Each structure stands twice: as C-alpha cells, then as structure tokens.
Amino acid sequence: MNLKKTIKTLAITALLTTATVPVLGQDLIARMAPVDRKxxxxxxxxxxxxxxxxxxxxxSSDLYQDWDNRYAHKATELPETYKISLKNFCMPTPSRVIxxxxxxxxxxxxxxxxxxxxxxxxxxxxxxGKIRVVRYEAKGxxxxxxxxxxNGLETIYGHLSKHLVRENQTVRAGDPIGLGGNTGRSxxxxxxxxxxxxxxxxxxxxFFDFRNQDxxxxxxxxxxxxxxRESAKATAARGQKVSSYTKEEVYGGKRNTLTMQPVxxxxxxxxxxxxxxxxxxxxxxxxxxxxxxxxxxxxxxxVERLQQxxxxxxxxxxxxxxxxxxx
Numbered sequence: 049m050n051l052k053k054t055i056k057t058l059a060i061t062a063l064l065t066t067a068t069v070p071v072l073g074q075d076l077i078a079r080m081a082p083v084d085r086k087x088x089x090x091x092x093x094x095x096x097x098x099x100x101x102x103x104x105x106x107x108s109s110d111l112y113q114d115w116d117n118r119y120a121h122k123a124t125e126l127p128e129t130y131k132i133s134l135k136n137f138c139m140p141t142p143s144r145v146i147x148x149x150x151x152x153x154x155x156x157x158x159x160x161x162x163x164x165x166x167x168x169x170x171x172x173x174x175x176x177g178k179i180r181v182v183r184y185e186a187k188g189x190x191x192x193x194x195x196x197x198x199n200g201l202e203t204i205y206g207h208l209s210k211h212l213v214r215e216n217q218t219v220r221a222g223d224p225i226g227l228g229g230n231t232g233r234s235x236x237x238x239x240x241x242x243x244x245x246x247x248x249x250x251x252x253x254x255f256f257d258f259r260n261q262d263x264x265x266x267x268x269x270x271x272x273x274x275x276x277r278e279s280a281k282a283t284a285a286r287g288q289k290v291s292s293y294t295k296e297e298v299y300g301g302k303r304n305t306l307t308m309q310p311v312x313x314x315x316x317x318x319x320x321x322x323x324x325x326x327x328x329x330x331x332x333x334x335x336x337x338x339x340x341x342x343x344x345x346x347x348x349x350x351v352e353r354l355q356q357x358x359x360x361x362x363x364x365x366x367x368x369x370x371x372x373x374x375x
Contacts (some may be wrong), residue, residue, distance in 0.1 A: 107196045123247040130270045133199045134263040138222035145298045150251040159249035160242035165228035173219045190232020206240035222369030253282035334370040
C-alpha cells in the first residue's frame with residue numbers, strides 16, 4: 049500500500065514538474081526580452097556612433113578612394129545612380145542674384161555658379177563635412193575652400209577675400225568658412241560656387257535655388273544617363289538674366305539700395321524681380337539678431353508651431369546661419 053502511494057506521489061510530482069518547465073522557460077524568455085531589446089538598442093547606438101565617427105574622419109569613403117589636400121578636384125568614375133541627401137543644409141550666402149550660370153561661357157565650360165556677394169560678406173558651409181583644401185590660386189579660384197560632405201558631394205567656394213577654416217577641420221552646415229571677395233581670375237566681387245560628385249562638376253542649380261534661398265528637395269537622385277538633360281532643366285527653372293541689380297535685390301530687401309553692375313550676364317530668359325518674401329519658401333536661414341518670435345511674425349506662423357516643427361524649446365537660442373523649417 050505504501051509502495052503504491054509512493055509511486056503515485058512520484059508520478060504526480062513528475063507531471064507537475066513537466067508542466068512547470070515550459071512556464072519557467074516562458075518566464076525566463078519574458079524576462080530576457082527587455083534585456084535583448086536594450087542590447088539591440090546599444091548595438092544600434094554603437095553602430096551609429098561608429099558611422100558618425102567614420103564620416104568625421106573620412107566623409108563619403110564609399111565614393112572616394114583617397115583624401116588629398118593638393119588638388120581642388122580630380123574626376124573619378126561616377127556611379128550610375130546615387131541618392132544625395134539635401135537635408136540639414138545651409139545656403140552659402142543670402143544673396144539671391146546669380147551673375148553667371150553653369151555651362152558654356154566665353155568659349156569654355158563654366159563649372160559652377162557665380163553669385164553676387166560683396167567683399168567681406170560671410171560665406172558658409174552648405175552641408176556638414178570636412179575641409180579638404182584651403183589654398184590660393186592666382187590664375188583661377190583665388191582664395192578657395194573645398195569641403196567633402198557626408199552626402200557625397202564636394203563643394204568649392206572661390207574668389208574669397210579671406211579663409212576662416214583650415215585643412216582637415218570638420219564643419220557643420222552653416223559654419224563660416226570664408227569672406228566674399230575678388231581674388232584670382234575675377235572681374236568683380238562674387239562667390240564662385242561649385243558642386244562636384246566624384247570630382248565631376250554638377251550644376252549647383254540641381255540642388256540649390258538661390259533666388260528662393262532653398263534647396264530643391266529633401267534629396268536628389270543623380271543619374272549618369274540623364275545628368276546633362278536635368279542640368280539644362282535646372283538652369284531653365286532657376287536661372288535668371290541680370291543686366292543690372294541693386295543691393296536690395298541681392299539680399300531680398302534687407303540692405304540699403306545701391307545700384308551695381310554685374311560681373312557677367314547669363315543667356316537665360318529674364319525672370320521677374322523676386323519679392324522680399326517669395327511664396328513657397330520652406331526654410332528660413334537665421335540672420336544675426338533674429339529670434340523665433342521675429343521669424344514667426346515674418347512668416348505669419350505661430351511660435352508654438354515653429355518650435356514644434358523644429359524641435360525647439362522655449363529657451364532655445366537660434367544660431368546665425370541655422371536653417372528653420374517653415375512647413
């Protein structure tokens with residue numbers, strides 16, 4: 049009788065143990081799930097940190113095989129397609145007047161845009177990246193700066209009166225890199241601005257709309273097979289013919305009027321003089337002394353809306369050159 053009771057007790061114990069093991073296993077898995085999520089989050093943060101660090105050390109290393117401070121540009125093989133992010137940008141200058149377009153000029157190719165600026169005007173980095181070249185070229189760019197950006201582009205800023213950066217320095221979009229000038233092969237103060245991919249000059253009008261002080265979109269997909277056709281369309285859409293202009297027109301009505309003559313004229317059709325506050329602007333570049341309140345009043349937007357869109361706190365101080373999203 050006792051033997052039967054003992055066997056029965058052992059059987060019940062074994063059955064309960066068997067039933068409990070999966071439950072304990074499930075409890076263990078449940079307890080481990082948050083830990084696994086945290087580990088994955090840490091792995092993701094570590095990966096992002098590594099990518100950011102590598103971009104600082106060598107921007108766009110997937111496109112460029114070397115880092116050389118000796119030359120302004122050297123053409124290498126272009127990819128068939130390449131998506132270029134245009135987010136987190138800064139217009140190099142608040143000037144709205146283009147005095148010479150990208151393309152044929154005086155019997156040769158003009159590889160960038162000439163934008164009217166005055167000697168001493170602040171020129172800013174268009175995107176975040178690393179300064180590759182800071183040099184002087186008497187028969188060409190004059191004082192110039194080349195920046196390699198994390199989005200794959202390299203930008204060149206020519207005819208500066210002064211450099212404000214050094215080679216191998218990392219910069220953020222909007223950081224001052226030089227002052228406008230008339231150095232090198234130049235017939236009047238202006239900024240010669242180039243955008244290059246793998247050393248090949250692309251029309252800056254594909255990415256930048258100087259007349260409206262904005263980029264052309266959140267991104268631009270480069271296609272080697274259509275680059276010439278798209279370049280011509282960009283010039284037609286954003287080009288302008290300039291026979292004369294004023295400081296008021298150059299800076300959108302923010303400076304005293306003073307009639308000036310351009311350094312060159314373009315071959316595109318004339319476009320109407322832009323209003324001081326053109327419609328359709330999606331971004332605003334902060335100028336010295338501006339606040340979130342003055343910008344909100346200027347564009348008839350509530351302060352709360354601007355803060356929400358841009359992730360700004362009530363005590364956040366704006367930085368000169370910072371881009372504010374308006375819609």
